[in-house]
Amino acid sequence: xxxxxxxxxxxxxxxxxxxxxxxxxxxxxxxxxxxxxxxxxxxxxxxxxxxxxxxxxxxxxxxxxxxxxxxxxxxxxxxxxxxxxxxxxxxxxxxxxxxxxxxxxxxxxxxxxxxxxxxxxxxxxxxxxxxxxxxxxxxxxxxxxxxxxxxxxxxxxxxxxxxxxxxxxxxxxxxxxxxxxxxxxxxxxxxxx
Amino acid sequence: xxxxxxxxxxxxxxxxxxxxxxxxxxxxxxxxxxxxxxxxxxxxxxxxxxxxxxxxxxxxxxxxxxxxxxxxxxxxxxxxxxxxxxxxxxxxxxxxxxxxxxxxxxxxxxxxxxxxxxxxxxxxxxxxxxxxxxxxxxxxxxxxxxxxxxxxxxxxxxxxxxxxxxxxx
Numbered sequence: 130x131x132x133x134x135x136x137x138x139x140x141x142x143x144x145x146x147x148x149x150x151x152x153x154x155x156x157x158x159x160x161x162x163x164x165x166x167x168x169x170x171x172x173x174x175x176x177x178x179x180x181x182x183x184x185x186x187x188x189x190x191x192x193x194x195x196x197x198x199x200x201x202x203x204x205x206x207x208x209x210x211x212x213x214x215x216x217x218x219x220x221x222x223x224x225x226x227x228x229x230x231x232x233x234x235x236x237x238x239x240x241x242x243x244x245x246x247x248x249x250x251x252x253x254x255x256x257x258x259x260x261x262x263x264x265x266x267x268x269x270x271x272x273x274x275x276x277x278x279x280x281x282x283x284x285x286x287x288x289x290x291x292x293x294x295x296x297x298x299x300x301x302x303x304x305x306x307x308x309x310x311x312x313x314x315x316x317x318x319x320x321x322x
Numbered sequence: 323x324x325x326x327x328x329x330x331x332x333x334x335x336x337x338x339x340x341x342x343x344x345x346x347x348x349x350x351x352x353x354x355x356x357x358x359x360x361x362x363x364x365x366x367x368x369x370x371x372x373x374x375x376x377x378x379x380x381x382x383x384x385x386x387x388x389x390x391x392x393x394x395x396x397x398x399x400x401x402x403x404x405x406x407x408x409x410x411x412x413x414x415x416x417x418x419x420x421x422x423x424x425x426x427x428x429x430x431x432x433x434x435x436x437x438x439x440x441x442x443x444x445x446x447x448x449x450x451x452x453x454x455x456x457x458x459x460x461x462x463x464x465x466x467x468x469x470x471x472x473x474x475x476x477x478x479x480x481x482x483x484x485x486x487x488x489x490x491x
Contacts, residue, residue, distance in 0.1 A: 138475040139460075141482070147459035176485070179435040180454035183354065186363045190353040197367055198345050201374050205338065208378075253323070278350055296347060298326050298391070300457075307457040 132159065136166055144173045146306035177310045183272060191275060254294040255301030256282065257308070260316035261291070269313040277304070292320065326390035334382035345374055351391075351456075352398050358451040359402045359444045365409070369401045376401075388465050392458075396466040399448060406444050438488045446481035449474065 136159045142148050143156045160166045261270065274281055277295055284291030295301055301319045308317045324332070324340075326347070332340035352373060356366040376397050384393060439447055445467075452458045452466060460478070464471045 138479050141453050141478050142460050145453055145457050147457060147462075172486075173482070176450075176482070177454040180450060182435065184358045184361065184439075185436055186361070187354060187357050190357055190363045190366055191350060193363070193367060194346075194349045194353075197349060197370055198342060200367070201345060201371050202338065202342070204371065204375060205341070205378055208375075275350065276354070278347070297323055298347070303457045307455070310454075 133163065133166070136160075136163070137169060140166065140169050140173050144170060144177055144310075147303065174310065178312050181307075181311045183276070252294070254279070254297045255299060256320040257293045257295065257301060257305055258316075258318045258320050259284075259291045259293055259308070259314060260289050262313055262315050265313045273308070273311065273313065327384075327386060330377075330381045330384050330390065333377060336378075341374060341378055344377065348391075348394055352394065354455070355395060355448070355451055356398055356402055358439070358455075359399070359448050360406060361440060362409075365405055369398060369405055372401050373398045389462075392462055392465045395452070395456075396468060399466055400468075402444065402448075434489065438485055441488050442481060442484055445477060446484060449478050450481055450485070453478065 136156055139148060139152055139156055143153060148156065156166075160170060259273075274293065277293060278299070279293055279295040282292040282294050295304060305317045305319050308314055324343070326344065329340045329344045329347075333344065349370065352370050353366055356369050357363060360366060360369075373394065377394070384390070388396075439450070442450075448467070449463060452463045453460075458466070460471055460474045463474045467474065
């Protein structure tokens, strides 16, 4: 495969910021000499912005979250009730064996383990600082917050900065890179702690 | 706040509250990904249910060699492929069952993009969504789709070309 074709294939991940340093440098260096790839990057940025819009029908799905959870809970409880007499008998046998062993060994102790909370009790969620375009709609703002799975902590400040807390398992740097492509946002940075 | 791995450990011990917490953490993401893939919100609800049932029964098999998110989305992807194969909606969403026909807030460009994306195959839509919305690397997408990294790159290349062709018409 030619170098050019290799670079073309990497462009989407160059645009979403997930390439490693070596690959990023490779693409950057090639693009300075290749108008085709430079144009492709512009096209991919447009595509990325277009992909930030939700698929049709997502609003309806978001509203069905509770129904989904109730249905899941029901199915799990139905699964539990269907446990066969053999499984119940085996479970009972194991339980009796455990109790007898503990009794005979004379070492029936209950250990309680504690997991310490973070030492200062501080919120450990990553936080993004955002500045929106003045013409942002309430719908756009709401969808950005809902899509993030996080919560708006406050804003706007005197400089128009909002603070968005992300779920603690989200890679904030990567999420910020993606949000920077959103047309409603002028500025996105990860808040330093 | 428990980590996702800790939640899986609790789920492996049949902790329903942990499963509910994981459902809460992932529902929106899975809904978005699956709606992009299938365009059918009732099907999406069924698949999400199936995904978490798999998690309930096999949380103990998660070895931690991938992120919990890539594991879950991988399960969702496979479930969606099977569901689409059964309903024969693999090639394109000829009839998008969920429309926003009464929603006038979308610009013409947005409608063109949504309509164009619907004409792609489900696996093309999946790789586009995983890259541009979820921000995954091609290595992570290879884990999710359970295919070689070169396959991810090639699939994305053809997805982009197909979308370009559709948008130019």
